[in-house]
Amino acid sequence: MKQIKRLSGGVLLCMAFAASSAWAEPGHEWGYSGDHGPAHWGAISKDFHACESGRAESPINIESAKKAPTDMPRLKINYQPLPIDISNTGHSVQFNAAPGTDSISLGGHAYQLVQFHFHAPGEERFAGNASVMDAHFVHRADDGKLLVLAVQFKLGAQANPVIQALLDRIPHEKGAELVASGVAINPLDLLPGNPGYYTYSGSLTTPPCSEGVTWIEFKEPVTITPQQLHAMEAFYHGNQRPVQALNGRDIWDVE
Numbered sequence: 114m115k116q117i118k119r120l121s122g123g124v125l126l127c128m129a130f131a132a133s134s135a136w137a138e139p140g141h142e143w144g145y146s147g148d149h150g151p152a153h154w155g156a157i158s159k160d161f162h163a164c165e166s167g168r169a170e171s172p173i174n175i176e177s178a179k180k181a182p183t184d185m186p187r188l189k190i191n192y193q194p195l196p197i198d199i200s201n202t203g204h205s206v207q208f209n210a211a212p213g214t215d216s217i218s219l220g221g222h223a224y225q226l227v228q229f230h231f232h233a234p235g236e237e238r239f240a241g242n243a244s245v246m247d248a249h250f251v252h253r254a255d256d257g258k259l260l261v262l263a264v265q266f267k268l269g270a271q272a273n274p275v276i277q278a279l280l281d282r283i284p285h286e287k288g289a290e291l292v293a294s295g296v297a298i299n300p301l302d303l304l305p306g307n308p309g310y311y312t313y314s315g316s317l318t319t320p321p322c323s324e325g326v327t328w329i330e331f332k333e334p335v336t337i338t339p340q341q342l343h344a345m346e347a348f349y350h351g352n353q354r355p356v357q358a359l360n361g362r363d364i365w366d367v368e
């Protein structure tokens with residue numbers, strides 16, 4: 114059920130009480146602490162089995178990586194401006210991408226951008242350390258395969274204009290979605306200048322923890338101010354799954 118409010122200036126506010134949000138499903142609530150925390154996800158629903166028994170889970174700690182062979186396919190990004198459509202999902206702040214607009218390709222396979230969302234602190238660890246915040250750009254191919262681009266944030270004096278445009282519009286109520294059709298951001302402006310990344314095969318970091326997800330972890334962080342970080346943390350802080358065992362998986366270093 115969706116209750117949509119039209120605000121002035123062409124802004125739509127959707128109060129989405131949709132069953133697709135796991136936090137709203139009676140008996141299947143999951144979170145980041147206590148009985149609903151990551152250690153219990155596998156027991157909350159049979160659909161979340163991989164959270165407990167998976168052998169190729171995410172996030173991971175990246176201690177070292179193998180230099181990628183020169184014939185390994187390189188990432189190509191085809192992002193363009195998108196109207197702001199932002200949700201407070203109950204687990205994170207999530208930007209919903211207009212379907213069929215923004216895509217990436219890897220080795221001749223196209224993936225459409227579906228959404229991006231934030232974790233604070235960042236979920237990935239680099240030599241044991243997490244960044245202050247990350248963004249996960251979730252893409253899906255026609256065959257259902259998922260690819261996530263991860264960007265890390267660091268603190269600096271320079272305000273991040275995309276983060277600010279989102280911060281000004283994030284709904285405070287869990288389950289709410291705000292569509293500001295007259296305002297656009299380009300997700301490209303959230304990516305670092307240096308294209309270098311680590312890549313490995315992992316999983317969703319939230320239930321149902323499905324595996325077979327290609328992860329691309331940009332090495333260079335982008336900057337937000339301490340004020341912007343605190344404003345983001347006021348929505349969600351600690352939505353970070355613990356590090357998962359590597360179990361012999363390869364991590365590739367792509368220049």
Ligand SMILES: [Zn+2]
Nearest residue numbers: 230232249318
């Ligand atoms: Zn994520």
